[in-house]
Amino acid sequence: MAPKVRPAKRVEGQRKDVWSIINEAAAAADKEVINLGQGFFGYNPPSFILNAAKDALDRVDCNQYSPTAGRPRLREALSASYSPFFGRKINPATEIVVTSGANEGMLSAFMGFIEPGDEVILMEPYFDQYISNIEMAGGKIVYVSLHPPEKGDTQVCSADEWKLDLGELEAAFTEKTRMIVINSPHNPIGKIFSRDELKAIGDLCVKHNTIILSDEVYDRLYYKPFTRIATLSPEIEDLTITVGSAGKNFYCTGWRVGWLIGKEHLIKYAGAAHTRICFSSVSPLQEATAIGFELADTHNFWTLSKREMQRKMTLFNSIWHELSLPYTEPDGGYFVLVNLSSIRIPDDYEFPPHVLERPRDFKLAWFLIRELGVAAIPPTEFYTERNQREAENYLRFAVCKEDEVLEKAKERLRGLRMFMV
Template identity: 70%
Template sequence: MRGDPFKPAARVAGQRADVWTIVNEAAAASPKQPIVNMGQGFFGYNPPEFVVNAAKQALDKVECNQYSPTKGRPRLKKAIADAYSPFFGRTLNPDTEVTITTGANEGMLSAFMAYVEPGDEVIVFEPYFDQYISNIEMPGGKVVYVPLHPPENGATQTTSAAEWTLDFDELKKAITPKTRMIVLNTPHNPIGKVFSKEELQKIGDLCVENNIIILSDEVYDRLYYVPFTRIATLSPEIAALTLTVGSGGKNFYATGWRVGWLIGPENLIKYVSAAHTRICYSSVSPLQEATAIGFEQADKEGFWEQSKKEMKGKMDLFNQIWDELGLPYSDPEGGYFVLVNLARVQLPSDYPFPDHVASRPRDFKLSWFLIKELGVAAIPPTEFFTDQNAHLAEDWLRFAVCKDDKVLEDAKERLRGLRQYIK
């Protein structure tokens, strides 16, 4: 006879408290209210007016309130194909090379569900977006981790995010006959690294040599401050193995819309579309329509360059506090996160950390301390590392700058309270 019917599946049972739970717990208990949230990477302001208006107008259309085709609304697929064809150097076919998903995360899950079977291995670079791991494990895949190494002098001076490096000997050793996919993230969360053309070429060549699918998570592809290369553009052989992931939420400041897509060759995309259909059938119709209009009008509105300029301005504005305090950071090449090294911050030896924080790496204690004592929330990046490699990031914290300038100034004022703890 079967045992406890309420026993959860192993994939969700026995998990330790995740970073979001711990940060929210600290925020709720902090005497410094309201908390300045520099933690989770959602925007502190609305999408541009032309995109918001498109969403409002879409709700008035009967067809936009009903099911969309499972592979996405034709208008959105065409808008994405039109917008990305110049980057890919050829005309993308919206019907066979683009599929729309319920956010980039569900798109990546669909890719794993399409190609990963029990026992297959997927290489992921540390630090990683935490959803990668569960998405790979659900179809029975095994995650193989390869770390990005921080700059040697990152604790003593400000460095470039480019200085977080991939050891290609480690990558080569991680490849086995069971390796099915490699997950790439550029611009990178949380580091802000934009992989160079040379790095991407080496990764791509290894994948071609070993017949490995590349899942290139490029959701921050409109926010780069140095030259940005898309791995699928390096050669026809690399393109044939590459699925490129995009996000309307990241592009248009609308992370709650959950509109994502994948671009890739027909023989790869069709199975991703098939998995997506079985996971959620179709994605939100009016917001697909609004995202399509956003792409159609973005160039005319000058939105892409304005978006990049404004985010770089926010990054520079916020990072003034670290220069002022003499704390080094990893200067981002893209995205809207910055990693700050707090090795010089001396936490009180008798500080009453709860057990589930005290047992975690130092960055969890730093995060808890900043929330409780200064009222500023930031994310401990060791959450995105294996325990084996957590030491690489235990002195860093991740701050999201996609907030109103007033919020950034408030955060800076509160962070000046760190002075008394800097040794």
């Protein structure tokens, strides 16, 4: 008998992840399930972007390899769009690399700078892909919490009330700290870090010569002033790699077009890793993204997109007011955290073992799918075990869906009344 195939340690022994659990619950439900868990859009990009993608498929050059750093037209469009925010001309040839989605861009940044034993500071809750990407590069993760407001169990709170303790952050830096990851607007909280918070974080990174990976994929969906950390000082900019995403900007998460922006001494190494990971990204969709940026202002797209998502947020969150359930009012993005501490699951309710062993929010998510047919994401998946209790009463809902889907979900969520205390 042939010897058993031995997997690499980086992928062996992984427990069932949140996406598998939620999809399994939905598949076993006796009703159609409304998916407000995963953050993909329930509608298409606007026609001017879709038409650009269709037209690109008819061009020979758009069906062949793009330069590894990205198509020149897209890098020029990104430079034109982002330079006004940065207050200087971003060099499209040396300060931008186009990646296969923001996730591959972040992996490229980690692979470009993290070596075994290097430490990376993450704030929890975190986007779960950060973890595997850092560990793939051999990095050690050091966690610092964004603490929820104490009144979150009983009152509607603003996302900016989730606080970073700067003393805890400073204590996390060591001589091995190589990088810190910031996410603003934040998934899943919806927090936009204030200018003062970002300046304090940036100054610590300058003091410790630490690279800042600033995940700003929701940078066009902000409902209060939004500051880019790279713009706060030349010293901070010298350490900052900014991450962006066409999928989040243009409602096309399946296109997998992202980018990294930063000074040449940072981008050239992240770009070198990107070259070795996937060489280049999808050519016709890069071209369409470039045209999207070129035409966005003509169509007043950024303003309308922001206004529409905020309208959907208000539309959906009316159900929590109706049920007197507290939630975190997001300052950006398209997720909302809802506190369900007042929901009582029957004591004899049966859960599969892999749900029973997880925190309360997993049980709430399973219960919501099976009883009401609405899927949401348990946010303790985005925490270490040490701090899971801070989020075990919350669920995360995505509002980037058609209005009729949100209304249908609201109708089903009214069924929570029978389980409230």
